[in-house]
Amino acid sequence: MTQKVLLTSKEVNIILHRLACQLIENHLDFSDTILVGIQPRGTYLAERLKTLLEKEYHTPEIQLGYLDITFFRDDFRRTDKPLEANKTKINFIVENKKVIFIDDVLYSGRSIRAALTAIQSFGRPSEIELLVLIDRRFSRNLPIQPDYRGRQVDAINEERVKVNWEENDGEDSVCLITN
Numbered sequence: 001m002t003q004k005v006l007l008t009s010k011e012v013n014i015i016l017h018r019l020a021c022q023l024i025e026n027h028l029d030f031s032d033t034i035l036v037g038i039q040p041r042g043t044y045l046a047e048r049l050k051t052l053l054e055k056e057y058h059t060p061e062i063q064l065g066y067l068d069i070t071f072f073r074d075d076f077r078r079t080d081k082p083l084e085a086n087k088t089k090i091n092f093i094v095e096n097k098k099v100i101f102i103d104d105v106l107y108s109g110r111s112i113r114a115a116l117t118a119i120q121s122f123g124r125p126s127e128i129e130l131l132v133l134i135d136r137r138f139s140r141n142l143p144i145q146p147d148y149r150g151r152q153v154d155a156i157n158e159e160r161v162k163v164n165w166e167e168n169d170g171e172d173s174v175c176l177i178t179n
Contacts, residue, residue, distance in 0.1 A: 006153060006161070007174035012133075015150040016045075019131060020052045022148050023100070030062045032126075033098040038115055039068040039086035042103035044165040045133055049102065065090035067101075072114035088118075095123030104163040106132040106149075109142035134161050134174060 007015070027033040030053070037046030043066050053059045070085040101115050112130060119125065131148040136155050153176070155161055160177045164170070 002178045004176045009172040012172040034063045036065045038103040046102040069114035072118040093123045094125045096126045099125040099128045102131045105134045109144035
């Protein structure tokens with residue numbers, strides 16, 4: 001197994017600031033906008049962006065939720081081991097709000113398709129956007145593209161892109177892992 005560092009902590013931090021600025025350009029004060037982190041690893045990115053927007057760019061408090069898509073995936077019955085769902089934490093209605101799905105890696109698009117189905121349990125958003133840290137552009141199975149992307153990565157199917165977050169993994173970095 002080989003591991004290649006695609007992004008260092010410093011590069012991740014620069015990208016987070018760029019993504020925060022792009023969100024401000026399109027959503028100004030976030031009065032009608034909600035951030036939704038896709039469980040499990042999109043929540044780290046969503047929390048980071050919320051903190052950046054509120055503390056560094058002085059936006060008013062932004063609503064943030066976490067969405068678990070485990071049982072909305074089209075492949076959840078295909079695994080041999082029991083699935084472990086994460087916690088959905090959305091304490092607000094998304095009716096007529098602008099929702100921004102946030103995930104660490106966009107790969108096949110199936111997770112986002114599942115999230116589009118799952119969010120309907122909380123109302124009908126006026127629009128939904130997608131923000132990802134890593135876009136694996138040649139791996140898509142569905143016609144789903146991000147509105148905001150940190151970095152585009154070309155990786156073959158045997159390779160894996162892993163995003164490490166300081167809160168969970170001890171450091172911020174993005175690695176390409178080849179078996």
